[in-house]
Amino acid sequence: MRLPQIALPQLSLRVSVVLCTLIISSVIFYNEIIIDLPNPHSLRNFPDKLTTQIVDRHGKLLYKIYEDENRTLIKLNDLPPHIKNAFLTAEDKDFYHHKGFSPVGLVRAVYKNFTKDRLEGGSTITQQLIKNTLLTNEKTITRKIKELILAFQVENIFTKDEIFEMYLNQVGFGGTAYGIQEASMQYFNIDAKDLNIAQASFLAGLPQAPSKYSPYGENPELAYTRQKQVLHQMVKNGFLSVDELDLALTVKLEFSSAKTEINAPHFVMFVKDILTSQLGENIVNHGGLIVTTTLDLELQNLAQKAVTEEVSKLKNFNVSNGAALVTNPQTGEILAMVGSKDYFNLNEDGQVNLTTSLRQPGSSIKPINYALAFEKGLRPSSTIEDKPISFNLVGQGPWVPKNYDGRFHGTISLRQALGSSYNIPSIMLLSQNGIQNFANLAQSMGITTWNEPERYGLSMALGSLEVKMTDLATAYSTFANKGIATPLKSIISVKTRESKDLFLASCPMQMIADPESATALATDQSCSKKRAVSPLTAYLITDVLSDNSARTPAFGFNSVLNIKPAKVAVKTGTSNDLRDNWTIGYTDTFLVASWVGNNNNEPMSRVASGITGASPIWAKIFNQIIEKYPQPKEIAKPDNLISVPICTLTGTLTCDGCPTRNEYFVKGTEPKVSCNPQLVKTILELNSGNLWPKIKSHGDRKHHQKKYQNSSSVSNSFFLGFSFFLTFFLRRVPSNILILLFWNYFVYVLHNQSILLSHTETFTKHAGCLPAKASIKFSTTSLAIAILASIVADAI
The missing domain is CATH 1.20.5 (Single alpha-helices involved in coiled-coils or other helix-helix interfaces)
Structure with a gap:
């Protein structure tokens, strides 16, 4: 064939x-x-968008930084088995038995595509992972073929558990929640490892249609229907027993609020700005960093409450805002940062951070001026004249500065001048120290904003040049830290997803700019701690600011500045036009600064430093610190200092008739000469004569005399009747005289507290506490009324 x-x-x-x-x-x-076709090995770098977490020093969450995807990685081994079983049931029960795609599912999907004229699923967990990472969401045959090829490749590169872990960290759950960890936090406010069976089955049902099954959507009942479907299917697949099913169905799902939480918002944004400037926005927003900060959230909440409560009490003073800062002066760590009374009050610019805003410091800047004087050899015992002075300013005419109380106090020690915050001595010191020298020292102590010499002038002694609260805190920390200027620090560590630390521990405000090439932490000496003043000067300033008797003439003996039982160094400040009011003080372990005023720079109506305004905020925070934390240690005195009793009016050794107190001197430099009694007597008389104010804006002499006379008239009327009573029943005339004399004296002190010249320990011992003429007038009046009352009473 x-x-x-x-x-x-x-x-x-x-x-x-x-x-x-x-x-x-x-x-x-x-x-x-x-x-x-994408490289399947690149899955190792996915997800490429991870949430950055900012936490406090104890690991408590402050804020999460992300753009459109909020995602935190978690290990599959850290999750309970019922989470895996729930997702296998809901998405791909044969996941551990196929090689990337399901032939049955593929045939079913093809059939539906032809009969319904649209491309449908049939995707395995592996395919879903590829679609969400390596490919786009376009519904085309080409994309589906790519998906199948990549699924086969991925299954040959990674283990099943690795693929499943990547899927759980990548899949979306609605809104900005991506990955099982953030889904768990968004819906239940718990970590994924703590999910129970009921919660896990609910989350497993979400990825199929997050909007449809959302408990926050239009039909929240669908979320429960879907959850029950997953639970029953888990029983069919052998993942749950009937008893476990019944128990899970009885669990009530309690969903958390969907709002974004932020703690310590001003501090968080402060830290975010630092991170962005050092690392760039992409790494900060998508890098999945864990940023451990210096903040103590408990202390932060305490400080925020103090600011909010105290500012609310100042509405009648035209005060609308306040701020506070708490640091560790030894390390520079920021422990609390309250930038305003309410961050979320947009009507009052609540998001403006007043701890980093420029404000006039008022008298709170004075310790730096006195520190410069101490560096030049003066001591707290050195004396200065508090008397009328005038300066001719170019183009402005004469400038006649005044004290806050409107009085002149004569010859006083630098201790009393700083403690009672008298203005004129501070100006005189600055004229001696030199304005540029003062600015240089301030800069070396941490003031970063004094860089315009054309604005310099003697008014800087009174705080006319603006500063930031953060800078002022750094400057005061120098005194607490034995003269070492320590930059503020807000970050402890910045770790990547690979646990690489990007933070330069030796340089508080800097990070490694290129995380990929950072293998060793470099040391940058440019921002290390630097000595600004000597340990001696730092200690002397601290000793003066913690001396309650030195500030008693201005603030009273029991002011809120007196924190017991701790020895706290503190200074207040009020700008000349009442736009800013400050209090800042410290121990060896804590520094607290507070401020009140208005964002729009509108003047306050009235604020009394040390009594109202910033001081109650400061005191409330510090008192609670003393209660909650270990007692601070008294800042150590330099070994070469000795205590010597001196005359407070001359700065020399003591003599008869002179108020005395102990002062510190470097051994060998203490005074060798005693004071002159006649000179002391003259100074006392001059000081007494200076007590009546001579500044019109604070009232003239007649005004104060009238104020006193009105007060004494009331007191005399009261005790006139009281004298009749005592004399009639007791027949003891001398007691009436003594009582009436005491009453007049008491009323006078109440209304003229700020004119006391000597310290409390010398108050009852020495003259000069009252104006001579006024004392005679009051004594005579009291005596005459008492005698008259007694005679009349006896006659009756």
Whole structure:
């Protein structure tokens, strides 16, 4: 039998067509599918968008930074088995048995695609992972083919558990919640590892249609229906027993609020700005960093409450805002930062951080001026004249500064001048120290904003040049830290997803700019601690600011500045036009600064430093610190200091008739000469004569005399009747005289407390506490009324 003959030309043509078709198809397949197929190994770098977490020093969450995807990685081994079982049931029960795709599911999907004229699922967990990471969401045959090829490749590169872990960290759950950890936090406010079966089954049902099954959506009942479907299917798949099902169905799902939480918002944004400037927005927003900060959230909440409560009491003073800062002066760590009374009050610019805003410091800047004087050899015992002075300012005419109380106090020690915050001595010191020298020292102590010499002037002694609270805290920390200026620090560590620390511990405000190339932490000495003043000067300033008797003439003996039982160094400040009111003080372990005023710079109506305004905020925070934390240690005195009793009016050794107190001197530099009693007497008389104010804006002498006379008239009327009573029943005239004399004296002190010249320990011992003429007048009046009352009473 002969075989059919095929013409060679015809065979050759058919083969050519087939070959050409194959070649063309291969080229098309290569160009459309293979050439731009993603590298499956790149899954190791996914997800590429991770949430950065900012936490406090104890690991408590403050804020999460992300753009459109809030995601935190978690290990599969850290999750309970029922989470895996719930997701296998809801998404791909045969996941551990196929090689990346399900033939049955694929056939079913193809059939539905042809019958419904649209592309549908059938995707395995592996395919879903690829679709959400390596490919787009376009619904085309080309994309589906790529998905199948990549699924096969991925299954040959990674283990099943690795694929499942990547899926759980990548999948979306609605809104900005991506990954099982953030889904757990968003819906239940718990970590994923703590999810129970009921909660896990609910979350497992979400990825199929997050909006449809959302408990916050239009039909929240669908969320429960979907959860029950998953639970029943888990029983069918052998993942749950009937008893476990019944128990899970009885669990009530309690969903947390969907709002974004932020603690210590001003501090968080302060830290975020630092991170962004050092690392760039992309790393901060998508890098999944864990930023451990210096903040103590408990202390932060305490400080925020103090600011909010105390500012609310100042509405009648035209005060609308306040701020506070708590630091560790030894390390510079920021423990609390309250930038306003309410961050979320947009009507009052609550998001403005007043701890980093420029404000006039008022008298709170004075310790730096006195520190410069101490560096030049003066001591707290050195004396200065508090008397009328005038300065001719170019183009402005004469400037006649005044004290806050409107009085002149004569010859006083630098201790009393600083403690009672008298203005004139501070100005005189600055004129001696030199304005540029003062600015230089302030800069070395941490004031970063004094860089315009054309604005310098003697008014800087009174705080006319603006500063930041953060800078002022750094400057005061220098005194607490034995003269070492320590930059503020807000960050302890910045760790990447690979646990690499990007933070330069030796340089508080700097991070490694390139995380990829950072293998060793470099040391940058440019921002290390630096000595600004000597340990001696730092201690002397601290000793003066913690001396309650030194500030008693201005603030009273039991002011809120007197924190018991701790020895706290503290200074207040009020700007000249009542736009800013400050209090700042410290121990060896804590520094607290507070401020009140108005964001729009509108003047306050009235604020009394040390009584109202910033002081109650400061005192409330510090008192609670003393209660909650270990008692601070008294700042150590330099070994070469000795205590010597001196005359407070001359700064020399004591003599008869002179108020005395102990002062510190470097051994060998203490005074060798005693004071002159006649000179002391003259100074006392001059000081007494200076007590009546001579500044019109604070009232003239007649005004104060009238104020006193009105007060004494009331007191005399009261005790006139009281004298009749005592004399009639007791027949003891001398007691009436003594009582009436005491009453007049008491009333006088109440209304003229700020004119006491000597310290409390010398108050009852020495003259000079009352104006001479006034004392005589009151004594005579009291005596006459008492005698008259007694005579009349006896006659009755």
